[in-house]
Amino acid sequence: MFGVLEGTGFEVIAPEFGECLIGHARVERLWTGARWSEGPVWFAAGRYLLWSDIPNNRLMRFDETDGSVSVFRQPSMNANGNTVDRQGRLVSCEHLTRRVTRTEHDGSITVLADEWQGKRLNSPNDVVVKSDGSIWFTDPSYGIMMDYEGERAESQIGACHVYRIDPISREVSAVATDFVKPNGLAFSADERTLYIADTGGTHQVDGPAHIRRFAVGDDGRSLSGGEVFADCTAGFFDGFRLDRDGRIWTSAADGVHCLNPAGELIGKVRIPEFVGNLCFGGAKLNRLFIAGTTSLYSVFLNVNGISPL
Template sequence: MFGLLEGTGFEAIEPEFNECFIGHARVERLWTGARWSEGPAWFPAGRYLVWSDIPNNRMMRWDETDGSVSEFRAPSNNTNGNTVDEQGRLVSCEHLTRRVTRTDFDGTVTVIADAIDGKQLNSPNDVVVKSDGSIWFTDPSYGIMMDYEGDRADSEIGACHVYRWDPETKNIEAVATDFVKPNGLAFSSDEKFLFVSDTGGTHQDGGPAHIRKIPISDDGKQLTKGAVFADCTNGFFDGFRLDRAGRIWSSAADGVHCLNTNGNLIGKVHIPEIVGNVCFGGSKLNRLFIAATSSLYSVYLNVNGLK
């Protein structure tokens, strides 16, 4: 059940990918038993990983010290994306309650955002925290389209946007309103750009299946006009992370795709399940954790991720 698996491994599409992986390193399956795995987040102080099992309405915890897996939170309000803020606190997107929350060190859960202009959010999906403490998240309608990952409901907003929460005013503002289904997101290392995936093709014929690269305004609070950075060649780009060299490591239908700084696909880490999201972890941030359909995988790379 666990350990090294057939059907996994590295595929170098361009020679530059060869420097990204370790020849004798192999993909490991750390655990299986989920229905749809998402939102991995690494907690360095405790040496553990938290991720979501959305349909089972729980969050799981993998401990690096002994390899054990336990329930971190159940019920979890069908939590999807997770991240860690600058203070080491958990920030989560909840489908069922249609909100973004922060879990403080004493376990207190604070609601960051659940509505805008008196209208309830759709179903926040993925989230990142900027160095200024602002919280940026996507709000597609996946959690309200069916009862599998939340509760079926009509969208009060009538569209799917990207939002920014201001740490001073505690207000949220739509910073991108031209997405079909905004999904994963991540900042560049200098925080001058925000990358956002659009998975609109899941429910719209000919809809988008790409990542866009969007410049951030000089005041760090707004998005300007962006462009398509890369199109997915197998399924959809869902969640993704950047390494310190600016490469993107993104989920896809056949595993993890690695894109260089020009948006070119240079290699893959093959996984025998659809991948939902990834994150870097370990003491050197050189271990890629991969949340796939029913399982949690990991592989050591010759790169280091952004924290």
């Protein structure tokens, strides 16, 4: 069956997308009341999800055990993207303070990066942790372009790069410097490929709205390639994640787009508002949590996300 499956939230574009679906599963809205939701991250040990409500300057918490939603942290320093490191600690990109931080197990906050070559970062946006403990993040200028999601300021760097934080020395190095507005990023399961979105079209006429694909060097810290992997057909690709079979599940203006390993659009999870980001969670990593503009959604799928640990 092709087209929108009535009442489910799914749109099947290619037959292979049907293999990702559970026949009776439906998209659920778990909570609403945000201004711009972003950066969902799953904490398996506590069975809870954290995500950012950037303009409201807070991190929210969804408890899977009882369905409750509460404020995890406020102020959040206009936190955007979040992830979990190999020790189960929260790593966040903060627009207001223009830094990447780690929340320790005792609740204290460690600054991991706030400058490059002596100049302040723009406004770190999204972040991933590699198995060697290195932290990779994007640094577009969205948080300093207005006061709504940060604080208006001039860029000291004068460009928008992708960076790596060394796990031992904490040196910050630029790994990709030819982006307009680098945004979401994610490694393949074997970490030999890094996918990075460019949303430069938000503020540049005919600017990019695509995901690029890079090969990770044998040294584990350098990138090569960077060809366009897929163009967005509805708005922009923001945040995204891969499943264990190499498909990319990515945010878009009309919901979540599913791309096969060749970069072909095979299906959509329709959401009635712009989607900023998403992640896999639940006990078997088969529940897709979706950060819509004002709401948190989820849907169970017949696929499994890549374990972050």
